[in-house]
Amino acid sequence: xxxxxxxxxxxxxxxxxxxxxxxxxxxxxxxxxxxxxxxxxxxxxxxxxxxxxxxxxxxxxxxxxxxxxxxxxxxxxxxxxxxxxxxxxxxxxxxxxxxxxxxxxxxxxxxxxxxxxxxxxxxxxxxxxxxxxxxxxxxxxxxxxxxxxxxxxxxxxxxxxxxxxxxxxxxxxxxxxxxxxxxxxxxxxxxxxxxxxxxxxxxxxxxxxxxxxxxxxxxxxxxxxxxxxxxxxxxxxxxxxxxxxxxxxxxxxxxxxxxxxxxxxxxxxxxxxxxxxxxxxxxxxxxxxxxxxxxxxxxxxxxxxxxxxxxxxxxxxxxxxxxxxxxxxxxxxxxxxxxxxxxxxxxxxxxxxxxxxxxxxxxxxxxxxxxxxxxxxxxxxxxxxxxxxxxxxxxxxxxxxxxxxxxxxxxxxxxxxxxxxxxxxxxxxxxxxxxxxxxxxxxxxxxxxxxxxxxxxxxxxxxxxxxxxxxxxxxxxxxxxxxxxxxxxxxxxxxxxx
Numbered sequence: 501x502x503x504x505x506x507x508x509x510x511x512x513x514x515x516x517x518x519x520x521x522x523x524x525x526x527x528x529x530x531x532x533x534x535x536x537x538x539x540x541x542x543x544x545x546x547x548x549x550x551x552x553x554x555x556x557x558x559x560x561x562x563x564x565x566x567x568x569x570x571x572x573x574x575x576x577x578x579x580x581x582x583x584x585x586x587x588x589x590x591x592x593x594x595x596x597x598x599x600x601x602x603x604x605x606x607x608x609x610x611x612x613x614x615x616x617x618x619x620x621x622x623x624x625x626x627x628x629x630x631x632x633x634x635x636x637x638x639x640x641x642x643x644x645x646x647x648x649x650x651x652x653x654x655x656x657x658x659x660x661x662x663x664x665x666x667x668x669x670x671x672x673x674x675x676x677x678x679x680x681x682x683x684x685x686x687x688x689x690x691x692x693x694x695x696x697x698x699x700x701x702x703x704x705x706x707x708x709x710x711x712x713x714x715x716x717x718x719x720x721x722x723x724x725x726x727x728x729x730x731x732x733x734x735x736x737x738x739x740x741x742x743x744x745x746x747x748x749x750x751x752x753x754x755x756x757x758x759x760x761x762x763x764x765x766x767x768x769x770x771x772x773x774x775x776x777x778x779x780x781x782x783x784x785x786x787x788x789x790x791x792x793x794x795x796x797x798x799x800x801x802x803x804x805x806x807x808x809x810x811x812x813x814x815x816x817x818x819x820x821x822x823x824x825x826x827x828x829x830x831x832x833x834x835x836x837x838x839x840x841x842x843x844x845x846x847x848x849x850x851x852x853x854x855x856x857x858x859x860x861x862x863x864x865x866x867x868x869x870x871x872x873x874x875x876x877x878x879x880x881x882x883x884x885x886x887x888x889x890x891x892x893x894x895x896x897x898x899x900x901x902x903x904x905x906x907x908x909x910x911x912x913x914x915x916x917x918x919x920x921x922x923x924x925x926x927x928x929x930x931x932x933x934x935x936x937x938x939x940x941x942x943x944x945x946x947x948x949x950x951x952x953x954x955x956x957x958x959x960x961x962x963x964x965x966x967x968x969x970x971x972x973x974x975x976x977x978x979x980x981x982x983x984x985x986x987x988x989x990x991x992x993x994x995x996x997x998x
Contacts, residue, residue: 616674617655621774624803624899625649625665643670643680648803652774653677657692661685664771665803666717672698681715685770688729701752702759705732705741712770725749725765727772735759775800777979781812782892783821783876789885791824791875798897802828802868805860807900810870811853811977812844815990817891820845820877826854827871835862844893848877849988853956853977855900870897896985900955905978907952914984914994925959925984925994933959956987 510527619635628645637644637653644651646665653661656674663669667682676696688695688706695706700719704711709729715722724733726748732741733750742760744750749765779796802808812823823842828835836856844852856870876889913926924936925945933948934941948961961972975987984994 617653617671617677619644619651620654620660621650621652623650623774624801625651626804628666628668637671639672641671643668643678650771650774650800650803655692655695657695658689659692659695660687662771662774679713679715681717681719683712683714683770685712685727685772686710687772700736701754702734702736702738705734707731709746710772711744712767714769720752720754722752723749723763725767725770727767733760771800777801777897779895779897780892781872781895783817783819783874783889785888785890787885787888789883791873794872794874796870796872796895796897797867798828798870799866799868801897801899802858802863803899804901805858805863808856808858809853809898809900810856810872811896811985811987812842812872812874813852813893813896813986813990814844814846814849814891815893817889819879819889819891820848821874821891821893822877823852823854823872823874825873826856827873828856828858829869829871830862830864831866832869843877844988845877845891846990849975853987870895893990896979898979905955905981909978909981910950910952910957910976910984913997915997916986916991916994918991923991923994924997927957927959933961 507527507530510530616639617637619632619637625646626648628647632642632644634641644663645668648665650665651663651667651669653663653669653671655661655671655677659675661677662685663679664683667684668680669682669684670678670680672678675692675694676698678698680700684697686695686697686706687710688708690708693706693708697704697713699713699715699722701722704713704724707730709731710727711729711731712725712727713722714724724731724744726744726746728746730743730745732743734741735752738759742750747765749763750760751763752759753761779798781794781796784792798808808828810826812821812826814821821844823844825837825839827837835858838854838856840851840854842851842854843849872895875884876887876891878884879887908929910927911929913924915922915924917923922938924934926934926936927950928934931949931951933945933950935945935948936942944964945961946964948959950957950959952958955977957976959974959976961974963971974989977985977987979985979993982996984996986993
């Protein structure tokens, strides 16, 4: 294989300790291809195994025929190093490891003490009392109790579970937990067979599968269903388990001679994947003078009474889009409307964020839909209906209560990739800004300044000369403390550089 110049440059930067997070992500994309991976491994002459824990400071000592991982890993964050070694066929990540095994390097290195499980994702969570003190979970940790939202738990055995509130769950080991109430879907990989979920009236023992369990709020009448594989379910007083096969489900019946009864498996009542908050859109290419209606299913993102926000972002195409109205519907009924006119396009971003209030008493579990009414902006002298529209982008949807950030959280360096180039925006404490293009500082932001109002950062960039060039204005919003959204520019989110 003849490597491209981009690929060899990325490898060189990695080895010379100058690679950025965005470039690391690009290198990972290359390494997903077997030919690039083979070339990479030959280049760095990798032999042997990586130590079990980078953050424990264990580094293999190089031999005459072994590449030193120290040179590759030392300058990188743990997460960045994990990207490289994962692509090379190793596994290092957030799921906790078994602390009893010995490292393979010489047999005299042991893995550091580990946790039984860890919280690896949260979506729309409202804690019943206080939030947990740590994302690491052991048998000594308090039970997780939350009234709404999704909690992803990764167990040390490799099991990944999604728990939907209202729920109470307590981790009891690296391959077990107690579900007191709530819905839970667990994916059990090979090698983690025996994963056990205890609940008030019994327990479920997995045999290598993906299964769901629902313990009602009164803790009786639990339901268990199997997406694939099989499980064993035990009644609290029964020694002989009932085996449940793929696509089957049972409900526990109190006081019955047979403690379990077969029921239809309502697969759609369980959440098997973390929901996305980004939804692609594309205007119909059929010319029309009537506005177009676009619907987006946000059911798994509306968890509680709150104020929600939708941002309609243009990403590609020759036409801008005019947004006439945005609505939030529950089971087809309009709950909230924001009918201000906005626009989204390469040079026509204006008021493209829409808010919806879901008051106390109106929130229920069901189908929640964002409905956008839009049409293409005029193309020169041509009105909508006189040409075939060309416009696409994404809709970002979020609960504003989860984005409660301070002005100071914007301060720092933010990096993103666009059209193959690497860009950095730096917001400083003195309300000034800097701009780097492919690693080089430019003078475009020398007179730029920023301010924050209503959690939106507005960056004002005066023209470099007075030849009539208009002032450039960007607006930004924090999706999290490490992710910056371009509200009025056609770029993907920027990540904080640490």
